[in-house]
Amino acid sequence: MKYDHKLVEKKWQDIWDEAHCFEAENGGEKQKFYALVEFPYPSGQGLHVGHPRSYTALDIVARKKRMQGYNVLYPMGWDAFGLPTENFAIKNHIHPAEVTKKNVARFKSQLKSLGLSFDWSREINTTDPNYYKWTQWIFLQLFKKGLAYKKEMSVNWCTSCKCVLANEEVVNGVCERCGSEVVHKTKSQWMLAITKYAQRLIDDLDDVDFIERVKVQQRNWIGRSTGAEVDFKTTEGDTLTVYTTRPDTLFGATYMVISPEHPAVEKWADKLKNIDAVRAYREEAARKSDFERTELNKDKTGVQLDGVSAINPVNGREIPIFVSDYVLMGYGTGAIMAVPAHDDRDWEFAKKFGCEIIEVVSGGEDVQKAAFTAKDETGILVNSDFLNGKTVKDAIPAMIAWLEEKGIGRAKVQYKLRDWVFSRQRYWGEPIPLVYCEKCGWVPIPEDQLPLTLPDVESYEPTENGESPLAKMTDWVNTTCPCCGGPAKRETDTMPQWAGSSWYFLRYMDPHNDKALASKEALAYWSPVDWYNGGMEHTTLHLLYSRFWHKFLYDIGVVPTKEPYAKRTSHGMILGENGEKMSKSRGNVVNPDEIVDTYGADTMRLYEMFIGDFEKAAPWSPKSIKGCRRFLERVWGLAEKVQEGDAYSKQHEVLMHRTIKKVGEDADNLKANTAIAALMTMLNEFYDKGVNKAEYMTFLTLLNPFAPHITEELWQQMGGEGLLSIAPWPTYDEAKTVEDTVEMAVQVNGKLKCTIKLPVDCDKQTAIDTALAEEKVKNAVAGKEMVKQIVVPGKIVNLVVR
RNA sequence: GCGGAUGUGGCGGAAUGGCAGACGCGCUAGCUUCAGGUGCUAGUGUUCGCAAGGACGUGGGGGUUCAAGUCCCCCCAUCCGCACCA
Numbered sequence: 102m103k104y105d106h107k108l109v110e111k112k113w114q115d116i117w118d119e120a121h122c123f124e125a126e127n128g129g130e131k132q133k134f135y136a137l138v139e140f141p142y143p144s145g146q147g148l149h150v151g152h153p154r155s156y157t158a159l160d161i162v163a164r165k166k167r168m169q170g171y172n173v174l175y176p177m178g179w180d181a182f183g184l185p186t187e188n189f190a191i192k193n194h195i196h197p198a199e200v201t202k203k204n205v206a207r208f209k210s211q212l213k214s215l216g217l218s219f220d221w222s223r224e225i226n227t228t229d230p231n232y233y234k235w236t237q238w239i240f241l242q243l244f245k246k247g248l249a250y251k252k253e254m255s256v257n258w259c260t261s262c263k264c265v266l267a268n269e270e271v272v273n274g275v276c277e278r279c280g281s282e283v284v285h286k287t288k289s290q291w292m293l294a295i296t297k298y299a300q301r302l303i304d305d306l307d308d309v310d311f312i313e314r315v316k317v318q319q320r321n322w323i324g325r326s327t328g329a330e331v332d333f334k335t336t337e338g339d340t341l342t343v344y345t346t347r348p349d350t351l352f353g354a355t356y357m358v359i360s361p362e363h364p365a366v367e368k369w370a371d372k373l374k375n376i377d378a379v380r381a382y383r384e385e386a387a388r389k390s391d392f393e394r395t396e397l398n399k400d401k402t403g404v405q406l407d408g409v410s411a412i413n414p415v416n417g418r419e420i421p422i423f424v425s426d427y428v429l430m431g432y433g434t435g436a437i438m439a440v441p442a443h444d445d446r447d448w449e450f451a452k453k454f455g456c457e458i459i460e461v462v463s464g465g466e467d468v469q470k471a472a473f474t475a476k477d478e479t480g481i482l483v484n485s486d487f488l489n490g491k492t493v494k495d496a497i498p499a500m501i502a503w504l505e506e507k508g509i510g511r512a513k514v515q516y517k518l519r520d521w522v523f524s525r526q527r528y529w530g531e532p533i534p535l536v537y538c539e540k541c542g543w544v545p546i547p548e549d550q551l552p553l554t555l556p557d558v559e560s561y562e563p564t565e566n567g568e569s570p571l572a573k574m575t576d577w578v579n580t581t582c583p584c585c586g587g588p589a590k591r592e593t594d595t596m597p598q599w600a601g602s603s604w605y606f607l608r609y610m611d612p613h614n615d616k617a618l619a620s621k622e623a624l625a626y627w628s629p630v631d632w633y634n635g636g637m638e639h640t641t642l643h644l645l646y647s648r649f650w651h652k653f654l655y656d657i658g659v660v661p662t663k664e665p666y667a668k669r670t671s672h673g674m675i676l677g678e679n680g681e682k683m684s685k686s687r688g689n690v691v692n693p694d695e696i697v698d699t700y701g702a703d704t705m706r707l708y709e710m711f712i713g714d715f716e717k718a719a720p721w722s723p724k725s726i727k728g729c730r731r732f733l734e735r736v737w738g739l740a741e742k743v744q745e746g747d748a749y750s751k752q753h754e755v756l757m758h759r760t761i762k763k764v765g766e767d768a769d770n771l772k773a774n775t776a777i778a779a780l781m782t783m784l785n786e787f788y789d790k791g792v793n794k795a796e797y798m799t800f801l802t803l804l805n806p807f808a809p810h811i812t813e814e815l816w817q818q819m820g821g822e823g824l825l826s827i828a829p830w831p832t833y834d835e836a837k838t839v840e841d842t843v844e845m846a847v848q849v850n851g852k853l854k855c856t857i858k859l860p861v862d863c864d865k866q867t868a869i870d871t872a873l874a875e876e877k878v879k880n881a882v883a884g885k886e887m888v889k890q891i892v893v894p895g896k897i898v899n900l901v902v903r
Numbered sequence: 904g905c906g907g908a909u910g911u912g913g914c915g916g917a918a919u920g921g922c923a924g925a926c927g928c929g930c931u932a933g934c935u936u937c938a939g940g941u942g943c944u945a946g947u948g949u950u951c952g953c954a955a956g957g958a959c960g961u962g963g964g965g966g967u968u969c970a971a972g973u974c975c976c977c978c979c980a981u982c983c984g985c986a987c988c989a
Contacts, residue, residue, distance in 0.1 A: 778926035
C-alpha cells in the first residue's frame with residue numbers, strides 16, 4: 102500500500118478528537134506539566150509557516166511528556182482584539198466580531214490540520230465577553246490599588262488619520278497605515294504603574310529558567326542605574342533637582358540643562374527675559390517628528406535662560422541654565438547638571454555654546470579635546486576639594502554622604518522603564534470599566550456588572566478629534582454614577598492589545614469558570630507554567646507585561662506564585678527562501694496549507710524541526726522538505742520488511758538503547774533536529790541490516806511526537822495496542838548504550854595515523870601496544886624518542902615523539 | 904555609541920577539550936527507465952600525486968595544551984535589540 106498522507110492524517114485527527122486523548126484533567130494522580138505557546142492573533146492572512154515552528158516544538162515536548170505519564174496541559178486560544186481586524190472591518194463594513202469569527206475558524210482548521218495535540222476543550226478568545234470580563238476585573242483591581250491612573254501624556258498623533266497611534270504603529274517616524282507625518286500631542290491617558298514593580302521584575306529573573314538573552318533584554322529594558330539626586334539653588338531662590346550617576350564630578354558641573362517640557366520654564370516665566378525664545382524653542386522641539394528625533398549625530402541645540410542661573414552647591418559658583426532637547430523630561434528629573442569634561446553629550450554642547458570645561462577626574466587625555474568618561478580605577482579626582490586623590494569608585498559614595506549630610510542630595514535608583522500607556526482610542530478592544538462623575542471623579546463599575554460589553558456602533562472610524570469611536574455613542578457614554586447616582590460619562594478609550602494576553606495562561610487552567618478568573622484549586626494545581634515558548638519580539642512587551650500583572654495578582658492573593666513562567670525559550674524566525682523576512686511585498690511567503698496538502702502535516706512538522714537550530718533564524722528550503730518526505734516514505738516502506746521478534750536483536754541492541762536516550766534528551770532540549778537525525782540514522786541501519794517487530798515498534802514510538810499521524814497508522818497496522826499517542830515512552834539501559842568493542846583513534850604528535858578496535862574496558866598499555874603494532878604508527882615513530890603516551894579510554898591514543 | 908548574538912563544505916547544519924563536517928539537501932557516476940521523474944548503488948572539504956600517500960582546513964592573528972571549532976587575549980565581518988536614559 103502506498104503512503105497516502107491525506108487519508109492517514111484525516112483518519113487519526115478524527116480518532117484523537119473522538120477519544121479526547123489530549124484533554125488535561127484538573128487534578129489526579131499524575132504529575133502535571135503545563136506547556137504553553139503564545140496564542141496567535143488570528144489575522145486575515147491565515148497561519149504563517151512561522152507559527153508551527155513554535156507550536157510543533159512544544160507539541161513534541163507535550164506529546165513525549167504525555168507518553169511518559171504526565172498530566173499535560175497544552176492549550177490554545179485567540180488573542181483577537183487588535184488593529185488589523187478593526188481596519189479590515191472599517192474598509193469592508195463588516196463587524197469586527199464577524200471578521201474575528203471567520204479568522205478564528207480558518208486558524209483553527211489550519212492548526213488542526215497539523216495534528217497539534219492541543220486541548221481544544223479549553224480554547225479561549227480574548228474578545229469573548231466571558232473572557233474579557235476578567236481582563237476588566239483585573240484592571241479594576243489595579244485601579245483600586247492606585248496602579249491605574251490617568252495622566253496627561255505625549256502621544257503619537259497621525260496628522261492625516263487624525264488619531265493616536267501606538268509606538269508599534271509608527272514606522273520610521275511616519276504612520277504605518279497612510280505614511281503621513283507623526284507628531285507628538287498631549288492627551289490624557291490611562292497609565293499602569295509598572296515602574297512600581299521595576300526592581301522585582303529584575304530581581305525575580307534570578308529565580309526563573311529563562312534563556313539568557315531574554316533576561317538580558319528585560320534587564321536592559323528596565324534599565325536600572327544608581328546615582329544621586331542633587332538639589333541646586335537658583336539665583337532667584339528656587340530649587341532645581343537633578344539626577345546624576347556621577348555625583349563625584351559635581352565640582353566639574355559648569356552649567357545645567359533642563360528639558361524643554363520642564364515645568365520650571367513656565368514657573369519662572371516672569372523672571373525670564375527671553376521667555377519668548379524659550380517657548381519658541383519648546384514648540385519647535387514638540388513639532389519635531391520621531392524621524393528627526395532619531396536622526397543620528399544630531400547637532401546639539403538649545404537656549405540659555407536669561408534671568409535665572411544656578412549655584413553649584415559644592416563651590417558656590419554661579420552657573421548658567423540652558424533649555425535643550427537632549428535632556429528628556431521622561432527620565433530622572435528632566436534636568437541635569439552638565440559636566441562637559443566627563444560626559445560626551447555635555448562636552449559636545451559645551452563646545453558649541455562656549456561653556457567652561459573643568460577637569461575633575463584625571464587620567465585621560467586633554468579634556469579640552471575630548472571628554473574623559475572612564476569610571477574605572479584609572480580616574481583620580483582632582484580640582485575637587487575633599488574628593489581629591491580618590492578613585493571614581495570611592496568618590497561617588499563620599500560625595501553622596503556629603504550631600505546627604507548637608508541635606509542637599511540623596512542616593513537614588515533610576516529606571517528607564519516607563520509606566521505603561523494603557524489607553525487606545527479604538528473600538529476593537531476591551532472597554533475600560535470606569536465612569537467619570539463630576540462629583541465623585543473616576544468611579545469603577547461594580548464588579549457584578551462586569552463584563553462591560555462593547556456596544557454595537559455604526560462605524561468604527563476614529564473621530565475627528567482623535568477620540569475613540571465609542572465617544573460618538575452618546576447613549577452608551579451617558580450613564581449614571583454608581584457612587585452617587587448622578588449623571589456620569591463612561592470612559593470611551595479601550596485597552597491595548599496587550600491586556601488580554603497579560604493573563605490568558607491563567608484562564609486555560611479553568612476556562613469556563615464564571616465566579617473567578619480561575620478557581621483557587623486550578624491555579625494552585627497548574628501554576629506555574631512549566632515551559633513557555635514564544636518570540637523574542639515579545640520580550641519587552643507581552644512577556645514583561647504579563648510578569649507585571651502576575652506579580653500584582655500575587656500581591657492581592659489571586660495567584661499562588663510570584664512568577665508566571667518557570668521556563669522561557671524562544672524560537673528563531675523562518676525566513677523566505679532568499680534569506681529575507683517573509684512578507685507579501687517580498688513575494689517570498691510560503692503557505693502552510695499548500696505544504697500540508699502536498700507533503701502532509703507529518704512532513705511539514707518534521708521539516709520545520711529539522712530546518713536547523715531551533716533558536717536561530719532559518720531560511721525555508723523547498724528542496725530540503727522533500728528529504729523529510731522521503732524519510733517518511735522509507736519509514737512506511739520498512740513496514741513490509743519487518744521480521745518477527747519481540748525483543749531487540751543483538752545486532753541492534755546498542756543502537757536501540759542509544760537512540761532512545763538520544764531522542765529523549767534532545768526532545769527535552771529543543772534539539773529536534775538532532776533527534777530526527779538520530780532517527781534517520783536508525784532507519785538507515787534497519788534498511789541496511791534488517792529490523793524486527795520490537796525494534797520497529799520502538800522506532801515508531803520514538804518518532805511519534807515528531808510525526809504523529811503516520812506512526813499511529815503504522816502502529817495500528819503492525820497490531821500495536823491502543824493509541825500510540827498515549828502509549829508508554831520507551832526506556833533505555835545506560836549500560837547498553839555502549840559497544841563492547843570501540844574504535845579508537847591513534848595519533849602521533851596529534852596527527853591521526855589510523856584507528857584500532859579494542860574492547861571498551863581495555864587497559865592503557867594494551868592500547869599503546871596495539872597502536873604501536875600498526876604499520877603506519879611504526880613508520881611514524883621509527884627512530885624517534887618517545888616522550889609521552891596519552892590514552893583516553895574508548896577515545897584516543899596519542900603518542901608524542903621527538 | 905551601548906548591549907546581545909553569530910561566523911564550520913556548494914547549501915541547512917552536527918560535534919561533554921579527544922578521528923571536524925553526523926543527518927539532510929544538492930551534485931557526480933552507475934543501475935532501473937523509451938524519456939522525465941521516482942527508486943537503488945557508489946562517491947562527494949581543499950589541494951599535490953598515476954598511485955601508495957602527503958600537505959592544508961572551522962572569519963583573521965596570537966596564546967594555553969600531548970590534543971583547540973570548542974578555553975584565553977586582540978582584531979574583522981554580519982545580524983538583532985536599545986539608542987541624547989545624564
